[in-house]
Structure formats: structure tokens, C-alpha cells
Amino acid sequence: MPFSRKLLIAIVLMLSTSLLLGGPGHGPTPVYAQDEAPTPTATPAEITRKTTLTVTFTETEWWLARWSDNDIACRMYVEHEGQPTQDEILTACGQTIFNEWQKTTQCNEASSDCKGYYLYPLTSYEGTRQVEVELPQPAVWLSIAGCELQFPQNTCNAVPQLVLTGEEPLPNESIIRINGSVNGQPFSCQSDSCILPLQPTGERGLTLEFWADSSFGDSSPTYSAQLRILPKGDFMSPDQASSDAPLYYVDVISSQWRGGPTASCADTWQVFPEVGGPPAWLTTPANAAELGSTKAFYYLAGALITNGEVDAAGCEGGGLEAPYLANACGLEKARPQLETWQNQFDAEIWQVARDTGVPAMLMKNMFSRESQLWPGIYESYKEAGLGQLTEKGADTVLLWNPSFFDQFCPLVLDQSVCDLGFGNLGQNEQNMLRGALVSKVNAACENCPMGIDLSQAAFSVRVFAEGLVANCEQVGRTISNITEYRPGDIASYTDLWRFTLVNYNAGVGCLAHAINAAWQSGQPLTWDNVSANLEPVCQSAVDYIGDITGMQPIVPTPTSWVFQGTPLPQVTPANYRTPTPSAVQPTPQPGAVTPTPTPSGYNGGPTPTLSGYPGAVTPYPTSPTVTYP
Structure with a gap:
């Protein structure tokens, strides 16, 4: 290689190393600590905004x-x-x-x-008093500029710029400065917005901390983010020309991200998804039609025949191999109705995925595995809805998804009781909430066509999505408690989702034992290692995960850890979909x-x-x- 070209490459590498963030941008750009400018303010202390009202x-x-x-x-x-x-x-x-x-x-x-x-x-009598109330705090939101991020691969045709936008909720006040640090290097923008030029980061990405100062005299909470920018192909190779068009994988993990969809639960686990996006079973398609399936569901076909939706009189045994199980002839007779039925919830699944971030394909596969999209198949096992919610599953969503609990609990109990949190409630109140939640997703309906309330079944989709979010949280805490590491530091994004499915299907006891056994023996927390340490009673979860991730024709089975204890009280709460505030009764x-x-x-x-x-x-x-x- 000519000496002049080697020198040029060395200069480029030196500049890239010294400037993690560089390049021109439009709008407010950061001032770094080494520049001749006012020193950025220190990380803000925790301040609570308060005012007094009469x-x-x-x-x-x-x-x-x-x-x-x-x-x-x-x-x-x-x-x-x-x-x-x-x-x-x-x-x-x-x-x-x-x-x-x-x-x-x-x-x-x-x-x-x-x-x-x-x-x-x-x-x-009427009176007045002075009440101290907390005011909403300022915030900072993240997005990108300079390219259009393509999902779900998260690709850009150019290195983007990171945009930090301050928000001040109080009238007559404003954001006067945005501060932060990138991998420990401080920056400050004297404005309510800030543009950070970026460069490729490497596999581990970089860490960003940021906050905003307000004219009110205080600051927002200090937020964090992880950013990863990786080039695709050889177009950046300094040794040879490449015909590859510039393309970059861009991933941002932060509670403040507003630049588009994020990999579900990535923020909870603090982990980047695999480069190029997650596998197909962890994605949400561009529209609901792409969730369509034509699977040969023998149990669903049997349910349709049993309930008179399909006429299989010309088949041996009336089209049934056993109650609620079609034979080959019955399956063929049921084909048209079978395909219509298994896709009728796709629009609801897709919308819930958009609202919650839980992958639509994952939910469709789980519902296929749990119930073959027939929500009344396992009444004897006390499981309800498309995802076959159990009492223990209701426990998980109420305990590990506080935002869902805060919405659902006041529909059943007094607000003052709900303010205690699910874990601090008495046994009677917890039983009442579990019973109300299972009842809310129970689609069995004696007076409905085929004994199924389709609107109730569709509504259960959202509850199961919230349940998966709760399982994400529980898995993250379980791993942290056992290893004292963040989940994303020791396990991949896809494997963390596999662990979550074990947690959902077999229970946290099965998962915790397997993770602890693998960790104590010095094994990396991969799916192969953790699944090999599942106890015999938990081994059915391996097939469960294989069916869901492989998207193969599947047979529903009851959850192995269904409670067999005291029956739950039958409570019918108000409609959770559209809760409205009301006076405390x-x-x-x-x-x-x-x-x-x-x-x-x-x-x-x-x-x-x-x-x-x-x-x-x-x-x-x-x-x-x-x-x-």
C-alpha cells in the first residue's frame, strides 16, 4: 500500500477515535467540555416540583x-x-x-x-384549606434526523443524527438548556433542542445520559439511552472499493425514544436485538393481513363441527376422531370455516401489538399453541381466553405490570385500596382481582352462538399482551437476582424472549431453577444451556418454545402449573377497555x-x-x- 494512502487511513482513524460524535448538523449542536464555552451544568439533584392550591x-x-x-x-x-x-x-x-x-x-x-x-x-359545612400538590416535571425525548429508519430491520441509508427535544409542561416556563454525556464525555446545548451527530459505534454501542434545565429553576430527571450504529456490508472498507450502497443498522434503547417502534422489552432488559432485527416470530408485520394463516388445526375444526358450524355428516364418526378433535375428513370439510375463524382476531392482535410493542407474530403463534384460536377449549383446567389465562397468570400480570394494575384495580376495588399495590393487598382482595381478571377474558358464553363471546375473546388479546410485558419484567428481575448482572449483559435478546415464554408456560420456579443451575456451573446463559437444566416436570416448555418459534402446526395443551386451589370469586368488573373516572363510592x-x-x-x-x-x-x-x- 502506498505510504500516502497509509497516512490518510491513519489520520481518518485518529479522527474517528477522538470524535465519537462528529460531522456537521443543522440546528443546535452540542458544546463539549474541551471547547471554550461555559461548563455544562452538573447532573441535577432530585427535585420535586410543588405548588400550593386553595x-x-x-x-x-x-x-x-x-x-x-x-x-x-x-x-x-x-x-x-x-x-x-x-x-x-x-x-x-x-x-x-x-x-x-x-x-x-x-x-x-x-x-x-x-x-x-x-x-x-x-x-x-364548607371550608377551604391549602394543599401542596406535585407539578409535572420537564422531560427530554429522543428521535433521529438525517435518514428514514426502516422497520423492522432498523436500517438507515446514512449515519443519522440524534435529536434531543426538551418539553416543559408548565405555562410561562421553557427549557433553557439540554445537558448530558456520551460515553462519559459531557455536552451542553443552550436551547430546548439538541442535535448530536453520530458515528458507527461497534457491537456494544455507546451510552448516553441526558437531562434538561428549565427556566422554572429545576431540571428534568436524568435519563439514559444506549445507541448502536453498525454499517452493513463492506462499503466502509479502507482497503478496497465496494459496490455496496451505504446502509447502517441503527438501534436505540431508551424510555424516552420517540423515533419509531422498538424491540419489545429491550428497554426492560437493556439489550440490543440481533443485528438486522429480531427473528420473524418476534416481529409485527406492516399490516394485519400479513398475520393470516391457513394451519390445519384439528382441535379448532373439531370445535366447529361439534358446535354445528360445519356439516361433516358424510365423514366417518361425523368428522370427529374424539370430542372436539376432527379426523382427516372432518378437517377437509371444515377448511373454509377453519381459515376464516383462525384469522378473525388478526386485526385486534395487530392493533394491540402497535399499542403495546408486544410482537404480533408472537401473540398469533402463542394463541395458536395455547388454544388453536378456540378460547373455550380448556374449561376444565380453569384457563380462559385465547391465551388460556390462569389464576397464576393473573397473579403475574397484576404484580409485575403496575401500569395495568393501576388501570384495572379501580374497576373492581376502591381507589384507596388499589393505592396500596397488588403485593400489599390482603388475600381476599387479591383473590377478587384475580377472579375479576380471569372472568374478564373468559369468552365462554352460554347464550352466544357456539358458546363463545367473540367480542370478549378479542378483548382478551390486550390483556395477554399486558401479561407478556409483565413476564418480561419478572424474567429480568429473576436473572438480575441470580447473577447480579443486567439481563442484556449476559443473554441475547432472542434467548431472553425464550426465557420469557418458559416463564409464561411453566412458571418462574422452573425458569429460576434452570438459570441458577446453568449460572452456578459457569455456563453462558444461552437457550441451549438453560433448557438443558430444566427439571423433568418443566421439560414440556422446550416443545412449547419450539412450536412457537418454529411456527409449525401445533396442538394445544393445558398449562402445567394451573392452580387447583380455592375457586375464585366471580366478579364482573366494569369494561376495562374504556375506564372512566368516577366518584369513590x-x-x-x-x-x-x-x-x-x-x-x-x-x-x-x-x-x-x-x-x-x-x-x-x-x-x-x-x-x-x-x-x-
């Missing part, structure tokens, strides 16, 4: 009085409509009086023979204010008439002679 409230004083002599047992002051809740009465009156009040039976006459206690609203009490009209939630408690008893002087509670709780 709030008007109405407070009602309630008395709990004894029927026999109108003696006041205790007083309560409540700021909501309706009677005091059970918790409020218990706190104000103590356990003994509370228990006696709960035993009080209906008493509509003014008589000293009435036993127990009744509630009496004494007076109400007090817990139904044994006591009520008036006998007519009957108040909402009335369950037979004492009902003193405020205007007095018929033919008697209006009773009035007398003050107690002792202090009550």
Missing part, C-alpha cells in the same frame, strides 16, 4: 348513636358524599363498638327495644340515614327518620359521658 371542601359531622337511649358513642368527620366508610367508623369508634354496629338489624320504629347503633348526620354499611328512599348499597341496617318517628317526638342523640375513640 381547595374547597364540604365536611359532614356524623354521630353513631345507641338506639336504646340515643347516647352518642362516637363522632366522625367525613369529606365525601354518603355515609362514613367502614374504615372510618372503625377508626373513630374502636373495634368493640364497630362490631356491635355491624350486628345491628333493621329498626324502623321509635322504640327503646331496638338494639345496637344507628348513624346520624348532624351538620355539614362508600362501602355499603349496616346503617343508613332514612328508610325511604333506600340509599345505594343499603344492606338492611338501621334507618332512623330525620323528621322524627311517626306519632312521636323527634329523638335527638345525647352527648356521651365518657370519651370514645
Whole structure:
């Protein structure tokens, strides 16, 4: 190689090494620490935005009085409509009086023979108080410029620029500066946006930290991102000319990314997907039609024949090999209806994938494996919906997907109870939520055509997507607890999804044992090593993953770890799809204010008439002679 060309290559390499980020850009560009400019501000301390508001409230004083002599047992002051809740009465009156009040039976006459206690609203008044509230914080969002990112391969025809955009939610305030560091090298932009020119990074990518300063006097939280830019082909080779057109793989992992779809759960695990995008079974196609399938589902065909949707009278055994299992003749008779049925949920699957990031192809394959798209096939195993949700599966989604829990719980329990979090609820409340969730995805319907509520089955798709997100979280925590490493540091993106499917199908106990066994023996956490360490009772998960990832014709099987314990309470919550806020309803009490009209939630408690008893002087509670709780 001529000396001049070697010198040119050396200069290029030196420049690339010294400038991880370089090249001209349009718009605000960063000032780096080595430049002659004001020093970037330090990483912000944690600051909570607060303001004080004047709030008007109405407070009602309630008395709990004894029927026999109108003696006041205790007083309560409540700021909501309706009677005091059970918790409020218990706190104000103590356990003994509370228990006696709960035993009080209906008493509509003014008589000293009435036993127990009744509630009496004494007076109400309006007041104001100063309340300290938290204000929304500023934020910074990431996107790219300079190329159009093509999905799902995540390719660009040029090296892109990273765009950081500040957002200030408060009126009359603005973002004045965006700060951060790239692989430890600080930068600062004196604006509400910042453009970082990029260069190819290598397989491990680079780490970005960033935040925004506000004119309010505080800063946004400090965010992080991982970026990877890899050239495709030999067009960058310095030794020889290449006919390859410039093409780059671009991956960004951050909670603040707004530049397009990201590999599902990549942010949770802090891992880049394989170069060129994930395998086909972990993708979402460009449209719902591409999810279409023509699989020979013998169980689905059998269900259609059994429920009279297909006439297979000309076949041996009426087209059935066994109940809900078609023979070859029955399958052929059912072909047209079979293809229509197995694709009728594709639009819902595709939309849910767009909304949640969970791959559409993965969901379609899982539903095929779990139920062959017939949501009522395993009633005897207490599994519900297209993905055959169990009580334990409901546990996982409620515990490991807090955002889903925050939406679903208030549809079943009081908001004050939900604020405790699923893990802090009592056993009864947890059972009620599990039962409500399983009931919500249960598509079995006695009065529906073929015994299936298709709208309920379609809705279950979203719940199962949220369940997969929860399983991602649980798998990540399991690996971190065992290894003390981030999941993405010791396992590949595709294998982490395989571990997630084990977690979903066989349970976290099976997965944790296999990961721990592989790790303790010094083996890398690959699918081959972890699956080889699954205990015999968990080995069926290997075939389960093989069916889903191989997209082969499959036979549904019941989940191996279905609970066989106490039946769940049957609760029908409000529609989860469109939750609307509503006033908190007090817990139904044994006591009520008036006998007519009957108040909402009335369950037979004492009902003193405020205007007095018929033919008697209006009773009035007398003050107690002792202090009550």
C-alpha cells in the first residue's frame, strides 16, 4: 500500500477515535467540555416540583348513636358524599363498638327495644384549606434526523443524527438548556433542542445520559439511552472499493425514544436485538393481513363441527376422531370455516401489538399453541381466553405490570385500596382481582352462538399482551437476582424472549431453577444451556418454545402449573377497555340515614327518620359521658 494512502487511513482513524460524535448538523449542536464555552451544568439533584392550591371542601359531622337511649358513642368527620366508610367508623369508634354496629338489624320504629347503633348526620359545612400538590416535571425525548429508519430491520441509508427535544409542561416556563454525556464525555446545548451527530459505534454501542434545565429553576430527571450504529456490508472498507450502497443498522434503547417502534422489552432488559432485527416470530408485520394463516388445526375444526358450524355428516364418526378433535375428513370439510375463524382476531392482535410493542407474530403463534384460536377449549383446567389465562397468570400480570394494575384495580376495588399495590393487598382482595381478571377474558358464553363471546375473546388479546410485558419484567428481575448482572449483559435478546415464554408456560420456579443451575456451573446463559437444566416436570416448555418459534402446526395443551386451589370469586368488573373516572363510592354499611328512599348499597341496617318517628317526638342523640375513640 502506498505510504500516502497509509497516512490518510491513519489520520481518518485518529479522527474517528477522538470524535465519537462528529460531522456537521443543522440546528443546535452540542458544546463539549474541551471547547471554550461555559461548563455544562452538573447532573441535577432530585427535585420535586410543588405548588400550593386553595381547595374547597364540604365536611359532614356524623354521630353513631345507641338506639336504646340515643347516647352518642362516637363522632366522625367525613369529606365525601354518603355515609362514613367502614374504615372510618372503625377508626373513630374502636373495634368493640364497630362490631356491635355491624350486628345491628333493621329498626324502623321509635322504640327503646331496638338494639345496637344507628348513624346520624348532624351538620355539614364548607371550608377551604391549602394543599401542596406535585407539578409535572420537564422531560427530554429522543428521535433521529438525517435518514428514514426502516422497520423492522432498523436500517438507515446514512449515519443519522440524534435529536434531543426538551418539553416543559408548565405555562410561562421553557427549557433553557439540554445537558448530558456520551460515553462519559459531557455536552451542553443552550436551547430546548439538541442535535448530536453520530458515528458507527461497534457491537456494544455507546451510552448516553441526558437531562434538561428549565427556566422554572429545576431540571428534568436524568435519563439514559444506549445507541448502536453498525454499517452493513463492506462499503466502509479502507482497503478496497465496494459496490455496496451505504446502509447502517441503527438501534436505540431508551424510555424516552420517540423515533419509531422498538424491540419489545429491550428497554426492560437493556439489550440490543440481533443485528438486522429480531427473528420473524418476534416481529409485527406492516399490516394485519400479513398475520393470516391457513394451519390445519384439528382441535379448532373439531370445535366447529361439534358446535354445528360445519356439516361433516358424510365423514366417518361425523368428522370427529374424539370430542372436539376432527379426523382427516372432518378437517377437509371444515377448511373454509377453519381459515376464516383462525384469522378473525388478526386485526385486534395487530392493533394491540402497535399499542403495546408486544410482537404480533408472537401473540398469533402463542394463541395458536395455547388454544388453536378456540378460547373455550380448556374449561376444565380453569384457563380462559385465547391465551388460556390462569389464576397464576393473573397473579403475574397484576404484580409485575403496575401500569395495568393501576388501570384495572379501580374497576373492581376502591381507589384507596388499589393505592396500596397488588403485593400489599390482603388475600381476599387479591383473590377478587384475580377472579375479576380471569372472568374478564373468559369468552365462554352460554347464550352466544357456539358458546363463545367473540367480542370478549378479542378483548382478551390486550390483556395477554399486558401479561407478556409483565413476564418480561419478572424474567429480568429473576436473572438480575441470580447473577447480579443486567439481563442484556449476559443473554441475547432472542434467548431472553425464550426465557420469557418458559416463564409464561411453566412458571418462574422452573425458569429460576434452570438459570441458577446453568449460572452456578459457569455456563453462558444461552437457550441451549438453560433448557438443558430444566427439571423433568418443566421439560414440556422446550416443545412449547419450539412450536412457537418454529411456527409449525401445533396442538394445544393445558398449562402445567394451573392452580387447583380455592375457586375464585366471580366478579364482573366494569369494561376495562374504556375506564372512566368516577366518584369513590362508600362501602355499603349496616346503617343508613332514612328508610325511604333506600340509599345505594343499603344492606338492611338501621334507618332512623330525620323528621322524627311517626306519632312521636323527634329523638335527638345525647352527648356521651365518657370519651370514645
